[in-house]
Amino acid sequence: DTEVTQTPKHLVMGMTNKKSLKCEQHMGHRAMYWYKQKAKKPPELMFVYSYEKLSINESVPSRFSPECPNSSLLNLHLHALQPEDSALYLCASSQDVAGGPREQYFGPGTRLTVT
Amino acid sequence: DQQVKQNSPSLSVQEGRISILNCDYTNSMFDYFLWYKKYPAEGPTFLISISSIKDKNEDGRFTVFLNKSAKHLSLHIVPSQPGDSAVYFCARNQFYFGTGTSLTVIP
Numbered sequence: 622d623t624e625v626t627q628t629p630k631h632l633v634m635g636m637t638n639k640k641s642l643k644c645e646q647h648m649g650h651r652a653m654y655w656y657k658q659k660a661k662k663p664p665e666l667m668f669v670y671s672y673e674k675l676s677i678n679e680s681v682p683s684r685f686s687p688e689c690p691n692s693s694l695l696n697l698h699l700h701a702l703q704p705e706d707s708a709l710y711l712c713a714s715s716q717d718v719a720g721g722p723r724e725q726y727f728g729p730g731t732r733l734t735v736t
Numbered sequence: 737d738q739q740v741k742q743n744s745p746s747l748s749v750q751e752g753r754i755s756i757l758n759c760d761y762t763n764s765m766f767d768y769f770l771w772y773k774k775y776p777a778e779g780p781t782f783l784i785s786i787s788s789i790k791d792k793n794e795d796g797r798f799t800v801f802l803n804k805s806a807k808h809l810s811l812h813i814v815p816s817q818p819g820d821s822a823v824y825f826c827a828r829n830q831f832y833f834g835t836g837t838s839l840t841v842i843p
Contacts, residue, residue, distance in 0.1 A: 625779070654831075663825055663833035664780065677831075711779050715830065722768040722787070723830050727779025 627712050627728035635736055636702060642731045644695040644712030652718045653695040654725065655687060656711040664711055670695060671718045702735045709733070739763045740826060740834040748840045755813040757837045759826035762807065766828050771800060771811050773822045774836075780825060784811070816841045 625646045634640050644653065652671050656664035669677035670689040684706075686698040695712055709732055713725040739762040749755045759769070768787055772780035786793045786800045786809065793800050799812045813820055818841045826834040 663836050666831045722770055722785035724770055724782035729779050
């Protein structure tokens with residue numbers, strides 16, 4: 622099973638709402654990632670978890686709060702977002718963070734719209 | 737990562753011909769470059785990687801060349817097929833993606 626699943630596929634939320642994005646993989650990967658992608662732009666790294674610990678935070682605003690409850694699950698909690706946060710949010714996993722090319726397996730993304 | 741640039745936003749190639757996608761970088765500190773392909777409404781999928789100690793890596797129709805002195809790498813697809821039509825990203829050290837090139841292979 623080389624699949625990374627993300628739920629929901631689409632999410633519309635108001636600026637005062639609290640919502641969560643979910644990501645799951647069952648490949649035994651120990652690294653998981655959140656990316657943000659705006660239209661016609663490349664994926665932009667937000668967070669990296671390695672062995673369930675946050676190892677990289679790319680200066681992401683605190684209205685985005687990641688959580689890794691176990692090695693298979695990754696959540697992104699959203700609160701008080703702005704309309705400019707509307708984007709495709711991609712989750713990915715890889716075997717590890719270092720020690721090789723460590724290709725990532727991506728989920729299909731959650732299309733987020735903030736109204 | 738603004739240090740990874742793909743200067744051609746789009747490329748059109750006839751089926752059966754060679755597609756060459758280019759990537760330039762400024763930061764010489766890397767272990768690997770990776771190439772990903774992305775179809776609309778899907779996440780990127782990994783294609784091929786190259787280590788900083790190599791200058792070429794080949795996998796079937798895909799070959800990546802690395803020129804460290806020019807800080808340039810390229811992905812060659814031979815022969816190109818209509819199913820190759822997608823956006824291609826190079827990524828430095830797996831995290832930092834280039835700006836992408838949209839490839840269209842014309843049947």
